[in-house]
Amino acid sequence: xxxxxxxxxxxxxxxxxxxxxxxxxxxxxxxxxxxxxxxxxxxxxxxxxxxxxxxxxxxxxxxxxxxxxxxxxxxxxxxxxxxxxxxxxxxxxxxxxxxxxxxxxxxxxxxxxxxxxxxxxxxxxxxxxxxxxxxxxxxxxxxxxxxxxxxxxxxxxxxxxxxxxxxxxxxxxxxxxxxxxxxxxxxxxxxxxxxxxxxxxxxxxxxxxxxxxxxxxxxxxxxxxxxxxxxxxxxxxxxxxxxxxxxxxxxxxxxxxxxxxxxxxxxxxxxxxxxxxxxxxxxxxxxxxxxxxxxxxxxxxxxxxxxxxxxxxxxxxxxxxxxxxxxxxxxxxxxxx
Amino acid sequence: xxxxxxxxxxxxxxxxxxxxxxxxxxxxxxxxxxxxxxxxxxxxxxxxxxxxxxxxxxxxxxxxxxxxxxxxxxxxxxxxxxxxxxxxxxxxxxxxxxxxxxxxxxxxxxxxxxxxxxxxxxxxxxxxxxxxxxxxxxxxxxxxxxxxxxxxxxxxxxxxxxxxxxxxxxxxxxxxxxxxxxxxxxxxxxxxxxxxxxxxxxxxxxxxxxxxxxxxxxxxxxxxxxxxxxxxxxxxxxxxxxxxxxxxxxxxxxxxxxxxxxxxxxxxxxxxxxxxxxxxxxxxxxxxxxxxxxxxxxxxxxxxxxxxxxxxxxxxxxxxxxxxxxxxx
Numbered sequence: 001x002x003x004x005x006x007x008x009x010x011x012x013x014x015x016x017x018x019x020x021x022x023x024x025x026x027x028x029x030x031x032x033x034x035x036x037x038x039x040x041x042x043x044x045x046x047x048x049x050x051x052x053x054x055x056x057x058x059x060x061x062x063x064x065x066x067x068x069x070x071x072x073x074x075x076x077x078x079x080x081x082x083x084x085x086x087x088x089x090x091x092x093x094x095x096x097x098x099x100x101x102x103x104x105x106x107x108x109x110x111x112x113x114x115x116x117x118x119x120x121x122x123x124x125x126x127x128x129x130x131x132x133x134x135x136x137x138x139x140x141x142x143x144x145x146x147x148x149x150x151x152x153x154x155x156x157x158x159x160x161x162x163x164x165x166x167x168x169x170x171x172x173x174x175x176x177x178x179x180x181x182x183x184x185x186x187x188x189x190x191x192x193x194x195x196x197x198x199x200x201x202x203x204x205x206x207x208x209x210x211x212x213x214x215x216x217x218x219x220x221x222x223x224x225x226x227x228x229x230x231x232x233x234x235x236x237x238x239x240x241x242x243x244x245x246x247x248x249x250x251x252x253x254x255x256x257x258x259x260x261x262x263x264x265x266x267x268x269x270x271x272x273x274x275x276x277x278x279x280x281x282x283x284x285x286x287x288x289x290x291x292x293x294x295x296x297x298x299x300x301x302x303x304x305x306x307x308x309x310x311x312x313x314x315x316x317x318x319x320x321x322x323x324x325x326x327x328x329x330x331x332x333x334x335x336x337x
Numbered sequence: 338x339x340x341x342x343x344x345x346x347x348x349x350x351x352x353x354x355x356x357x358x359x360x361x362x363x364x365x366x367x368x369x370x371x372x373x374x375x376x377x378x379x380x381x382x383x384x385x386x387x388x389x390x391x392x393x394x395x396x397x398x399x400x401x402x403x404x405x406x407x408x409x410x411x412x413x414x415x416x417x418x419x420x421x422x423x424x425x426x427x428x429x430x431x432x433x434x435x436x437x438x439x440x441x442x443x444x445x446x447x448x449x450x451x452x453x454x455x456x457x458x459x460x461x462x463x464x465x466x467x468x469x470x471x472x473x474x475x476x477x478x479x480x481x482x483x484x485x486x487x488x489x490x491x492x493x494x495x496x497x498x499x500x501x502x503x504x505x506x507x508x509x510x511x512x513x514x515x516x517x518x519x520x521x522x523x524x525x526x527x528x529x530x531x532x533x534x535x536x537x538x539x540x541x542x543x544x545x546x547x548x549x550x551x552x553x554x555x556x557x558x559x560x561x562x563x564x565x566x567x568x569x570x571x572x573x574x575x576x577x578x579x580x581x582x583x584x585x586x587x588x589x590x591x592x593x594x595x596x597x598x599x600x601x602x603x604x605x606x607x608x609x610x611x612x613x614x615x616x617x618x619x620x621x622x623x624x625x626x627x628x629x630x631x632x633x634x635x636x637x638x639x640x641x642x643x644x645x646x647x648x649x650x651x652x653x654x655x656x657x658x659x660x661x662x663x664x665x666x
Contacts, residue, residue, distance in 0.1 A: 057558065078562070082560055083561070087559040106560060109545070109549055
C-alpha cells in the first residue's frame with residue numbers, strides 16, 4: 001500500500017435511490033483526492049445525477065456517509081457546505097435577464113452579508129473567475145444572449161467564484177459542439193492544474209479518457225472505480241453497454257455495434273498512409289476484413305495515384321473495374337457480395 | 338432611482354394640490370409647516386383627508402408592488418402577483434362575512450373596524466394554511482396551483498354569500514371591493530403604517546435569497562441559501578403587506594403584477610438589490626398617479642381606485658405577455 005493519501009472527499013457505503021423500494025446504486029466506496037479530475041459515466045437513468053446532487057447537498061443522503069475534509073456533509077450547515085462544494089447543473093434553464101457579472105456574483109453568496117453586498121475583494125474574485133474561463137470580455141452581456149458554450153463557461157465561472165476546493169458539474173459538455181466541448185474540458189483541466197478537484201458526469205468518453213485521473217462507472221447498480229486504463233484492463237468498458245449489443249473497440253477507443261464480417265478482401269497499400277487508412281476504414285465499415293493477398297476471398301483492390309488523380313481498381317473474377325471514390329467502390333462491393 | 342424619487346415628489350405635490358376644493362400652494366406649505374394663520378376649513382381638508390389619503394397611497398403602492406415582485410421571483414412566473422396565494426380572497430371572505438353575513442346595515446366606526454379586523458383575519462388564515470402546506474410540499478409550482486385553487490374556492494363561497502345577501506349589504510360589499518384609499522385616517526392609518534413598514538423591512542431580508550432563487554432552487558441550495566426559510570419569509574412579508582392593504586383599502590388590483598415589470602424595464606436590472614427599492618418607489622408613483630386620475634382633476638367626482646389601477650395595469654400585463662422574450666425567469 002502506498003502512503004496514506006489525503007482525501008478531500010470520501011464516500012463510504014453510500015446508497016442512492018428514489019424510494020425505499022428503488023435503489024439506483026448500492027454501497028459506493030470512492031474518494032476524491034486534492035487536484036484530481038474525475039469523470040462519472042454510466043447510462044441515462046443510472047444514477048449519475050442523483051450521485052452528484054447528493055454530494056452537492058441538493059438531495060439528502062439516504063444511506064451511507066460522505067465526508068468532506070473529514071467532516072460529515074450530512075451534518076453540515078448549508079452555508080458551510082457551499083464554501084466547500086460548488087455545483088453546475090445540466091444544460092441551461094432560462095434565468096431572469098441577468099448580466100454575466102450579476103450571475104457570476106451569485107457565486108459569492110456564501111461570503112456576502114445579509115443584503116448580498118459585494119466588497120472590492122468579491123468583485124475582484126468575480127473578474128478573476130471570468131478571466132479564467134475566458135469570458136472577461138462579456139461582463140455586461142445578458143446571459144440569455146450568449147451561445148450555449150459561452151453560457152456554460154459563465155456557469156463554471158460562477159462556481160469558480162464560489163471558491164470551493166471541489167467543483168461538481170453535471171454533464172458540462174452536453175449540447176455543445178466539438179470545439180466548445182474541448183474548450184470546457186480544457187477549462188476544467190486548467191482548474192485541476194490550479195489545485196482544485198473536479199467531479200463531472202459525461203457521456204463523452206473521449207473527454208473522460210483524455211482528461212480524467214479516475215473514471216467512476218455506474219453499471220448494474222454498482223460503481224466501478226479506477227484510472228481509465230485500469231478499467232480497460234478489467235474489461236469494464238466491454239460490459240458497460242453489452243446488453244445493448246455494444247462492444248468497446250480498443251483500437252479506436254470507442255463503443256459501437258460489432259459488424260458482421262462477410263468477406264475478406266485484399267488491399268494493396270500504396271504507401272500514402274492517409275489514403276490507405278481511409279480506404280481500409282471504408283472497407284471495414286462496409287463489412288469487409290482487410291487481409292493479406294493469400295487469405296483473400298476472390299477480390300483484390302489496388303489504389304492508383306497519378307498526379308492529382310486518385311482511383312481504386314477492384315479486381316474480381318478476373319475482371320477489373322475502376323472507381324473514382326470509395327463511395328462507389330463500396331456500393332458495388334456490397335451489391336456484388 | 339434618484340429620478341424616481343423626484344417623480345414621486347412631483348406627483349405627491351400635485352396630488353396634494355388637487356381636489357374639489359382649491360387650496361393655494363402657498364397655503365399648503367403653511368399648513369404642512371404647522372402654521373395656524375390659515376383657513377380652518379382648508380387645514381381640515383388637507384390634514385384630515387388629503388394627506389392621510391396620500392400616505393395610504395404611498396404605503397399601498399409600495400406594499401403591493403413589493404409583494405408582487407416577491408411572488409414573481411419566488412414562483413418564477415411573470416404573471417404572479419400579491420394575490421396569487423389567495424390572500425385577497427381570504428380578506429374578501431372576511432369582509433363579506435361581516436357585511437353580508439351579519440345582515441346588519443350598521444354603519445360607522447364599529448362596522449369599519451369590523452371589516453378591517455375580519456379581512457385581516459381572513460388574509461392571515463389563508464397565509465397560515467399556505468405556510469403549513471409549504472412546510473410539506475417541496476415543489477413551488479404545486480404551491481402556486483394550490484394557491485390559485487384556494488383563491489377560486491374562496492371566491493366561489495363569496496359569490497354564494499352575495500347571492501343570498503340583501504341589497505343594501507350587497508352594495509356595501511361591492512363598494513368595499515372597489516377599493517378606496519380615502520377611508521384610512523387617524524388610528525387606522527397609524528396601524529396600517531405600523532404593519533406595512535415592518536413588512537417592507539422584512540422584504541429587504543428576502544432579497545439575497547430571492548436573488549439566488551432566480552437560478553432555481555437547486556442552485557440556491559448549493560449557494561448556501563436556506564430555500565425553505567426564504568420561502569417562509571417571503572410568504573410572511575407578502576401576507577403582511579398584501580393582507581393589510583386589502584383589509585384597510587379593499588382589493589386593489591394590478592399594482593402588484595404590473596409595477597415590477599415597469600421597474601424592470603426602467604432600471605434594466607434584474608438584481609433585486611436594485612429592483613426591489615425601484616419597485617417600491619415605482620409602486621408609490623403609480624398609485625399616487627392613479628389617485629390623481631381617480632379624482633378626475635377639475636370635476637367633483639371620484640372614481641373607484643381599483644378601476645383606475647386596472648386600466649393602467651391591464652395594458653402593461655398585455656404588453657408583458659406579448660413581448661415576453663427570454664427575459665424572464
